[in-house]
Amino acid sequence: MGSERKDVTERKFATDEGSLRIHQAIARQLGTAILMGVHKPGDLFEGEIEASERLHVSRTAYREAVRILIAKGMLESRPKAGTRVLPRSRWNVLDPEMLAWMFAGEPDRDFIRDLFELRGVIEPAAAEFAARRRTDEQLAIMARALDEMEKHGLSTPEGRAADQRFHHAVLAATHNDALAALASSVGAAVSWTTTFKHRKKLLPRDPLPDHKAVYRAIATRDTAAARNGMVELLRLAMADMDVVMTEPGKL
Amino acid sequence: MGSERKDVTERKFATDEGSLRIHQAIARQLGTAILMGVHKPGDLFEGEIEASERLHVSRTAYREAVRILIAKGMLESRPKAGTRVLPRSRWNVLDPEMLAWMFAGEPDRDFIRDLFELRGVIEPAAAEFAARRRTDEQLAIMARALDEMEKHGLSTPEGRAADQRFHHAVLAATHNDALAALASSVGAAVSWTTTFKHRKKLLPRDPLPDHKAVYRAIATRDTAAARNGMVELLRLAMADMDVVMTEPGKL
DNA sequence: AATTTCTATTTGTATGAGTATATCGGAGAG
DNA sequence: CTCTCCGATATACTCATACAAATAGAAATT
Numbered sequence: 001m002g003s004e005r006k007d008v009t010e011r012k013f014a015t016d017e018g019s020l021r022i023h024q025a026i027a028r029q030l031g032t033a034i035l036m037g038v039h040k041p042g043d044l045f046e047g048e049i050e051a052s053e054r055l056h057v058s059r060t061a062y063r064e065a066v067r068i069l070i071a072k073g074m075l076e077s078r079p080k081a082g083t084r085v086l087p088r089s090r091w092n093v094l095d096p097e098m099l100a101w102m103f104a105g106e107p108d109r110d111f112i113r114d115l116f117e118l119r120g121v122i123e124p125a126a127a128e129f130a131a132r133r134r135t136d137e138q139l140a141i142m143a144r145a146l147d148e149m150e151k152h153g154l155s156t157p158e159g160r161a162a163d164q165r166f167h168h169a170v171l172a173a174t175h176n177d178a179l180a181a182l183a184s185s186v187g188a189a190v191s192w193t194t195t196f197k198h199r200k201k202l203l204p205r206d207p208l209p210d211h212k213a214v215y216r217a218i219a220t221r222d223t224a225a226a227r228n229g230m231v232e233l234l235r236l237a238m239a240d241m242d243v244v245m246t247e248p249g250k251l
Numbered sequence: 252m253g254s255e256r257k258d259v260t261e262r263k264f265a266t267d268e269g270s271l272r273i274h275q276a277i278a279r280q281l282g283t284a285i286l287m288g289v290h291k292p293g294d295l296f297e298g299e300i301e302a303s304e305r306l307h308v309s310r311t312a313y314r315e316a317v318r319i320l321i322a323k324g325m326l327e328s329r330p331k332a333g334t335r336v337l338p339r340s341r342w343n344v345l346d347p348e349m350l351a352w353m354f355a356g357e358p359d360r361d362f363i364r365d366l367f368e369l370r371g372v373i374e375p376a377a378a379e380f381a382a383r384r385r386t387d388e389q390l391a392i393m394a395r396a397l398d399e400m401e402k403h404g405l406s407t408p409e410g411r412a413a414d415q416r417f418h419h420a421v422l423a424a425t426h427n428d429a430l431a432a433l434a435s436s437v438g439a440a441v442s443w444t445t446t447f448k449h450r451k452k453l454l455p456r457d458p459l460p461d462h463k464a465v466y467r468a469i470a471t472r473d474t475a476a477a478r479n480g481m482v483e484l485l486r487l488a489m490a491d492m493d494v495v496m497t498e499p500g501k502l
Numbered sequence: 503a504a505t506t507t508c509t510a511t512t513t514g515t516a517t518g519a520g521t522a523t524a525t526c527g528g529a530g531a532g
Numbered sequence: 533c534t535c536t537c538c539g540a541t542a543t544a545c546t547c548a549t550a551c552a553a554a555t556a557g558a559a560a561t562t
Contacts, residue, residue: 021545023318047512058547060311063514067274067315071322073347079513080555089423093432095343096324114429121376121430129368172340178365178436179372181344185429272514298543309516314545330544331524 022057026065029055031101034074034085035108045075045083072098096184103188109245115189116238122182123167124230130173131218131226138173142166142215150208160194166211170230173218193237196244205236273308277316280306282352285325285336286359296326296334323349347435354439360496366440367489373433374418375481381424382469382477389424393417393466401459411445417462421481424469444488447495456487 020028033039045051052062066083069075073090077083092098093111102111130138145166152159164187171183210233217225271279284290296302303313317334320326324341328334343349344362353362381389396417403410415438422434461484468476 023545048514049512060548061546064315064318064545067318068322071278071319071348077513078555079553080511080557082512088428089431091432092343092346093428094345097322111428114427117380117427118429122372125372176365176368177339177344177362178369180340181342274514299545300543311515311517315514328544329524330522331526331542333543 022061023064023068026055026057026062027068028101030065031069031072031074031098032105034069035098035102036105039085041085041087043085045085047082074098094182094185099184099188103192107192112189112192112241113245115185115192116234116241118182119186119189120234120238122179123170123186123234124227126171126174126179127214127218127226127230128223129176129179130170131221131223133175134173134218134221138169139219141169142173142218145169146208146211146215149211154194154197154207160191163194163207163211164190166215170214170218193241197240205240207233207236210236273312274315274319277306277308277313278319279352281316282320282323282325282349283356285320286349286353287356290336292336292338294336296336298333325349345433345436350435350439354443358443363440363443363492364496366436366443367485367492369433370437370440371482371485371489373430374421374437374485375478377422377425377430378465378469378477378481379474380427380430381421382472382474384426385424385469385472389420390470392420393424393469396420397459397462397466400462405445405458406449411442411449414445414458414462415441417466421465421469444492448491458484458487461487 030039039045046054048059048062048066052059055062066075066077070077072095073092074086075083076086102108145162148162149159149166152162154160154163167186167190168183171180171186174180210229214226214229214233217223217229281290290296297305299310299313299317303310306313317326317328321328323346324343325337326334327337353359396413399413400410400417403413405411405414418437418441419434422431422437425431461480465477465480465484468474468480
């Protein structure tokens with residue numbers, strides 16, 4: 001003892017990371033900074049002591065935050081060498097938490113495009129597998145999701161959540177853990193479009209009929225129709241997105 | 252406490268985790284245990300103090316290990332509630348480190364199947380994108396990889412590494428970060444087949460011609476041929492794998 | 503110029519004290 | 533009897549400090 005306690009309220013203000021534990025809050029803060037390009041690949045972090053003092057947290061908490069980012073492939077650290085940002089190619093960009101950090105702010109347009117391209121690759125195949133392997137229970141989940149989409153509409157958070165649940169259910173129905181692991185990536189893309197379109201007040205077409213077509217195909221175990229339905233659904237979503245992406249001006 | 256059989260050397264022996272830092276070693280140990288089903292979803296871990304004492308490490312190191320596993324979606328921890336294993340659906344099974352843990356031991360056959368199915372979805376599309384967008388430099392990397400595959404053969408570690416580099420280069424050439432992030436997943440599957448087939452001493456067919464066909468298609472920017480070539484390549488790999496998987500007996 | 507040795511810097515590990523939080527059980531109200 | 537509230541308590545979380553290990557880079561050596 002001998003050293004006086006710090007003013008704790010200062011940190012609350014500085015970070016304001018909700019009810020997260022401190023290490024999580026710091027991880028998010030650092031992760032977000034890296035994603036936004038504040039720290040670029042190859043950049044060296046300050047030492048643990050300086051960093052933890054600047055952030056008004058203990059070295060323990062700071063180190064745990066760094067461990068989290070290392071686990072996600074964003075950082076590496078070695079004695080004497082320090083802690084530095086890894087090349088983008090090493091980042092686990094499909095990690096759910098990382099996607100959450102990205103989409104909390106203004107995500108990179110290029111990456112959005114990449115994510116949609118991934119959707120285009122994954123989801124038609126997933127729909128086909130789902131049509132072949134879905135259980136009745138999984139089908140029921142899809143039905144409920146569609147009901148709620150219809151009930152709330154895509155302009156409400158509930159409706160968008162239901163949309164995500166539908167796509168999630170399709171992936172789950174593939175009975176393939178590797179495909180299902182991409183649910184958060186697909187979900188992020190799904191969520192982004194609808195949110196964005198709502199923000200821009202352009203709802204060019206009702207996506208519900210397409211969703212229902214996919215649903216019917218999966219219900220009747222028509223694999224080809226399921227794939228085609230999903231392709232069609234995505235074609236529309238992507239067309240809308242292209243409008244947004246090629247649009248001039250910020251955001 | 253009475254039941255300890257501890258040396259200081261025991262940890263070195265028990266974990267024998269190479270030159271990993273302690274927290275990494277513990278993370279790997281716990282992660283592997285979870286993957287092998289020693290700790291099942293829903294299971295509660297012992298307290299930090301007990302756990303760290305049993306493993307002969309400090310609470311600091313143990314906690315950092317747990318942070319890593321939490322970052323990968325395997326665990327969650329809350330005060331009073333304890334630390335428990337999350338449902339499989341939450342695990343980031345495509346995380347490179349996690350794949351390494353899986354394939355270090357005897358990976359789950361079902362998951363291998365899932366991974367190959369994912370390959371079947373991803374790689375043909377990736378080949379098509381690569382044919383459209385590859386740079387000359389990326390093409391050169393593929394060429395070098397094929398040369399080394401031919402030179403060393405798939406029965407050598409060098410040859411298998413070259414095989415992985417080829418598939419990695421194709422994914423990189425898509426210029427899509429989301430697809431490229433799946434490189435380690437694809438790589439794990441690639442590596443597993445060749446390693447396994449070599450161990451079983453069955454090399455049914457030379458995969459090089461197929462690889463070269465894909466390469467030529469990408470070189471000439473023939474998207475359709477690239478896709479078809481990759482489909483063909485995978486058809487063979489999967490056929491071999493099916494033989495292995497349906498084979499009776501362990502492993 | 504290449505190699506080895508040294509050393510200073512940085513992360514890694516350990517420990518103990520104290521804080522915050524959520525679960526569980528029990529008391530009280532309906 | 534069921535439900536809600538509330539407080540005791542177990543548990544993870546945070547902090548501060550000390551010391552250990554490793555390693556990049558300089559210095560000495562060949």
